[in-house]
Each structure stands twice: as structure tokens, then as C-alpha cells.
Amino acid sequence: MSVKKKQIVECEVTDVAFGGKGLAKIDGFAVFIDQTVTGDRVAARIVRKKRNYAEAVVQELLRPSPLRVTAPCPYSGYCGGCKWQFIDYAEQIALKRQHVVDCLAHIALIDDATVHETIPSERIFGYRNKMEFSCSDRRWLMPHELGTETDMGFALGLHVPGTFHKVLDTRACLLQPEPGNQILDMVREFMRASRRPVYGLRSHEGFWRFLMLRHSVAKDQWMVNVVTSEEDRDAVAPLVEMIGHRFPQVTSVINNITARKSGVAIGEREILLAGEPVLRDGIGPYAFDVSANSFFQTNTRGAKTLYDTVAQYADLDGNESVVDLYCGTGTIAIWLASHAREIIGLELVESAVADARKNCIANGIDNCRFILGDIKETLASIPAVPDMLVIDPPRIGMHKDVVTQVLGMAPPSIVYVSCNPATLARDMISLKEIYALKEVQPVDMFPHTFHVESVARLVKR
Numbered sequence: 001m002s003v004k005k006k007q008i009v010e011c012e013v014t015d016v017a018f019g020g021k022g023l024a025k026i027d028g029f030a031v032f033i034d035q036t037v038t039g040d041r042v043a044a045r046i047v048r049k050k051r052n053y054a055e056a057v058v059q060e061l062l063r064p065s066p067l068r069v070t071a072p073c074p075y076s077g078y079c080g081g082c083k084w085q086f087i088d089y090a091e092q093i094a095l096k097r098q099h100v101v102d103c104l105a106h107i108a109l110i111d112d113a114t115v116h117e118t119i120p121s122e123r124i125f126g127y128r129n130k131m132e133f134s135c136s137d138r139r140w141l142m143p144h145e146l147g148t149e150t151d152m153g154f155a156l157g158l159h160v161p162g163t164f165h166k167v168l169d170t171r172a173c174l175l176q177p178e179p180g181n182q183i184l185d186m187v188r189e190f191m192r193a194s195r196r197p198v199y200g201l202r203s204h205e206g207f208w209r210f211l212m213l214r215h216s217v218a219k220d221q222w223m224v225n226v227v228t229s230e231e232d233r234d235a236v237a238p239l240v241e242m243i244g245h246r247f248p249q250v251t252s253v254i255n256n257i258t259a260r261k262s263g264v265a266i267g268e269r270e271i272l273l274a275g276e277p278v279l280r281d282g283i284g285p286y287a288f289d290v291s292a293n294s295f296f297q298t299n300t301r302g303a304k305t306l307y308d309t310v311a312q313y314a315d316l317d318g319n320e321s322v323v324d325l326y327c328g329t330g331t332i333a334i335w336l337a338s339h340a341r342e343i344i345g346l347e348l349v350e351s352a353v354a355d356a357r358k359n360c361i362a363n364g365i366d367n368c369r370f371i372l373g374d375i376k377e378t379l380a381s382i383p384a385v386p387d388m389l390v391i392d393p394p395r396i397g398m399h400k401d402v403v404t405q406v407l408g409m410a411p412p413s414i415v416y417v418s419c420n421p422a423t424l425a426r427d428m429i430s431l432k433e434i435y436a437l438k439e440v441q442p443v444d445m446f447p448h449t450f451h452v453e454s455v456a457r458l459v460k461r
């Protein structure tokens with residue numbers, strides 16, 4: 001039987017595929033069904049048909065899986081922020097491990113590496129230290145809002161999956177700690193009442209673009225970063241005053257300005273409106289200053305688990321030289337510094353390198369240095385082959401030129417930290433020519449999403 005677009009099919013979900021969708025087979029033909037889990041029996045409507053698979057949405061849940069739980073968030077099922085709230089947490093972390101195993105087996109053809117059980121997140125709600133809320137002049141209505149008088153021309157919140165311009169007016173997000181949601185609410189009312197309009201993600205006109213909130217777990221302090229399309233100090237000044245009155249825990253108010261059309265909350269220019277230019281956080285014994293646009297692991301408690309695993313896999317004795325590729329604000333370099341002779345960190349973002357240098361001084365560390373630039377160019381400037389490489393690339397993994405350079409350099413061991421098992425597996429296709437993948441430790445940094453962080457230990461054959 002072949003399925004057709006718009007057809008309603010009755011089927012049993014037998015697995016959850018990488019990417020988070022339930023998988024059902026209809027006469028051997030794969031159908032991916034959003035918001036389902038193993039054991040669900042559903043009537044699903046086919047929305048896309050390709051040669052080898054189809055995609056469907058649930059029309060009716062005929063028999064719920066025992067792996068389902070009641071999602072506490074009212075936006076669950078509509079919001080792109082977390083799509084797995086309806087799955088029992090123990091199952092979420094089991095699925096994450098399986099996805100690492102599957103990616104390595106199917107993409108890299110590696111089936112002999114030890115993949116440990118996923119280390120769970122200490123907190124499964126309120127764990128995110130950074131949230132980015134988008135502004136839009138197209139509000140996505142929740143079912144109970146349809147046909148009401150709701151103002152559809154303003155939204156501040158998270159995106160509906162698969163859309164770039166439709167945004168939920170998120171009243172509260174359970175992934176951020178309080179008073180994040182109170183700050184969100186206050187900023188929403190301020191923007192809505194402002195004389196400047198909200199940005200249209202299609203028209204590319206308007207002023208208010210994003211609200212980014214950062215929380216310091218160590219100090220329980222906050223950074224508020226409003227992203228606007230141009231500079232208008234009179235428009236933002238009253239907001240700064242309101243924040244100062246209501247939220248003494250906000251220690252930094254920043255205005256990033258961007259005229260770029262891309263939906264990225266990073267400004268070409270940054271104005272410090274009040275307080276400190278950075279947020280001070282800490283992981284374990286170390287203090288870290290984080291600028292608005294620098295990368296910092298979004299689950300601070302999970303970051304400690306991650307870095308402890310990196311240190312365990314690095315197994316340094318104090319005499320080694322280490323190169324830390326994609327070093328961000330220098331967190332891993334600092335974590336390993338007391339166990340190594342010297343560490344060189346390579347990073348693209350200028351503010352992150354500046355933060356890394358300051359973070360070393362603040363933590364009394366003098367055996368780390370950092371090189372600013374694209375690793376494709378800067379890796380060649382490393383004076384000697386290090387004893388070990390730490391590689392922690394963004395989701396897209398390593399650039400192929402960087403993989404080639406790493407293979408040319410061929411240090412004795414590598415600790416590869418990955419936030420995407422598919423690109424870890426893709427990079428392993430080349431790296432396995434000279435490295436054996438000894439073990440992988442998945443670490444859950446992102447409960448209720450299908451994302452998983454993992455640390456891989458590679459040893460030169």
C-alpha cells in the first residue's frame with residue numbers, strides 16, 4: 001500500500017526517530033508523525049509524501065502510549081521550544097542515548113563504541129540560563145483564542161515549529177527560572193504600549209525585534225538584552241527605568257542593534273543601557289563573565305557534568321599541551337588548566353575571546369591563551385602538535401577543511417564534545433581513519449527537547 005497526501009491512516013508508532021518524531025510503518029513504508037511516541041495508536045493525516053517516507057500529523061489519538069505524561073505547559077504541542085514534554089523523562093533520556101547509537105551506526109558505520117546511559121539533567125524545568133523571545137506582528141493564536149478579540153498584530157514569545165514569522169505570545173516559559181517570566185511579562189506590556197512598532201518578520205519593518213534574558217545561576221542575577229532594528233535611546237529609556245524599579249536582580253541592561261534581516265538576536269552594535277556589560281556566572285569553582293553575544297552552555301548545572309566528563313576523558317597529568325577548538329568563553333580551557341601544561345583556545349567571536357581572557361585572569365589562570373579567528377585559518381598557526389585536542393563545534397559540526405587539518409596534525413587523543421550526534425557521526429567518518437572511538441557519554445542538557453550533548457573519547461590507532 002502506498003500512502004497519499006491528505007490521506008488519513010491508522011497506525012501504531014513503533015519508534016521515535018532522530019529529530020524527535022514518532023515512526024510508524026505502513027506496509028513497510030516509513031511515516032514520521034510529529035508529537036507521538038512509541039506505543040501510541042493514532043489516526044494521522046499525511047501532510048507530505050516523498051519517495052521513501054511520508055510525514056503526518058495526529059488527527060486523533062486512538063490509544064495513548066504508556067510512555068505519555070501530562071505536559072505541564074499550555075503551549076506544549078504548539079511551541080517549538082520543547083516538543084517532548086508529553087514523554088516521560090526516563091524515556092526521553094533513553095531515546096537520546098539510542099539516537100547517539102543510531103547516528104554512529106547508520107552515518108559513521110561505527111557499532112563497536114561504548115555508548116553509556118545518558119546522564120540526566122539535575123533540573124528538568126527552569127534549567128535554561130538563556131532565553132530568546134522573538135517579536136512579531138503576526139501572533140499565532142492558541143485554539144482557545146481563535147474567534148476571540150485577541151490582538152493578532154503583536155507577539156513576544158517562541159516560534160511555532162516550521163515557521164519563521166509566526167510567533168506565540170508566550171506568557172510564561174517553564175524552561176526559564178523565575179522571575180524570568182515576570183520580566184518577560186513586563187517587557188511585553190512595555191513594548192505593546194510603546195510608540196515604536198513591533199518588527200514584522202515578513203515586512204522587515206518595525207523596531208522591537210527580540211528580548212534575550214540571561215540568568216546567572218551562581219549569583220541569581222539577570223541580564224536583559226533588548227534587540228532593536230535601530231538606535232532610539234528615548235524609546236528604550238523608560239524600559240530601563242521600569243526594570244531598575246521592579247527587578248533589582250537585573251544587573252545588566254543591554255541594547256543590541258541590528259538592521260540585518262536574518263532572525264538572529266545578535267546586534268551589529270551593542271549599547272550598555274545600565275549596570276554591567278557582562279553577566280557574572282560560575283560553574284564549579286570557576287567564575288565566568290558572559291557578554292550578551294558570547295556562547296555559554298545554556299544549562300549551567302549540566303555544564304558542570306559535561307566538563308567533568310571532558311576532564312575524565314582528557315585524563316591529563318599536568319604535563320600535556322592541549323588545544324581547545326571552538327573554545328567560546330574559555331570554559332573548558334579553564335576547567336582543564338590546572339591539569340595541563342598549557343592550553344590554547346581557538347574561537348571566532350571577538351567578545352567570547354575577550355571574555356575568555358578576562359575569565360582566566362579572574363580565576364588566577366596563566367597557562368591558557370586564546371587565538372581569535374575562524375579555525376579554518378587559525379589552526380595552522382598552532383606552533384606544535386598538541387598532546388590532546390578538545391573539539392566542541394556548533395551544531396553543524398566541523399568544517400571539512402578543519403577535519404583535514406586535524407587529521408594532518410594527528411594528536412594522540414581527542415575529546416570531541418558534540419551537541420548534535422548526526423554531525424558527530426559525520427565527522428567520525430573521516431576521523432575514524434586514524435582514531436578509534438573508545439566511548440561516548442551522552443549528557444542531557446536540554447530536557448523536553450530531542451537535543452542531546454555527548455562527549456566522545458578518541459584515541460589514535
Ligand SMILES: C[S@@+](CC[C@H](N)C(=O)[O-])C[C@H]1O[C@@H](n2cnc3c(N)ncnc32)[C@H](O)[C@@H]1O
Nearest residue numbers: 295297326327328347348349374375392393394
Ligand atoms: C558549542 S560552542 C562551544 C563553546 C565552549 N566550548 C563552551 O563549552 O562554552 C561552539 C563555539 O564555536 C564557535 N565557532 C563557531 N564557528 C567557528 C569557527 N569557524 N571558528 C572558530 N570558532 C567558531 C562559536 O562562536 C561558539 O563559541
